[in-house]
Amino acid sequence: MKINGNEIRPGNVIEHQNSLWAAVKVQHVKPGKGGAFAQVELKNLLDGRKLNERFRSADTIERVRLEQKDFQYLYAEGDNLVFMDTDTFEQLELSQDFVGERSSFLQDGMTVTVELYEEKPIGITLPQHVTLEIAEADAVVKGQTASSSYKPAVLENGVKVMVPPFIESGEKIVVDTEEITYVRRAD
Incomplete structure (x- = not known):
């Protein structure tokens, strides 16, 4: 599907320079002299390269649907x-x-x-959250009762996360797969 250069939005996937690129950031610029353009930060979906490109409204770009x-x-x-x-x-x-x-x-x-x-x-x-069991958790250090004091723990899959002091080995917790962080105790 062909679109004009000024219609690119963040998240759009376009075909550019014989490769697939995702628009990460788009900034519309109207200089005092000359025509307006869109300054677009692109990320290559195949190899991860980044590229900054200017597209004028007269430019036609192939938008790709995945x-x-x-x-x-x-x-x-x-x-x-x-x-x-x-x-x-x-x-x-x-x-x-x-x-x-x-x-x-x-x-x-x-x-x-x-x-x-x-x-x-x-x-x-991947799904946003997964439930995993704690394989190892450090003991609570006496006096560390502040809610912001987290302790290291190792999940059953070998990944290390920081958990609240009340979490112990053998308990199941919910983990955010994007941030790789503790969310809550599993039900």
Whole structure:
């Protein structure tokens, strides 16, 4: 879908310089001399490079629509993670590097959203919160009763988080997968 240069909004995915770019920041500039333009900060979806580009209203840009599909996490095989399309039951293998450090939050049967462009995966979204058990938690230091004093703990998947002093080993907690932080005790 073609759009004018001044119609780019943050979050839009565009095709530029034979690659896919996501608009991170958009600033509309009206200089005293010359025509108005949009100063756009772009991030490459394939390799992570950043680029600042100016688009005039007369420029036409190809806006790309990404397909979002739900996949179910099945298992890890070497450095790859295997997912199953919940509609067609076809399997998709993604490298652990593609998922990043959040791959440790994947649990058997977890549903994730994969963004596809021409059937090629370019992004993955995990659920916002996951429930995990505390494997190790430091003992509470006497006198540290202030609510802002958190202590380190290790989750069952090996990830370290800071938790309130009342959380102990064996308890289940809810963790934010984006920020990798403690949210609350699990019900």
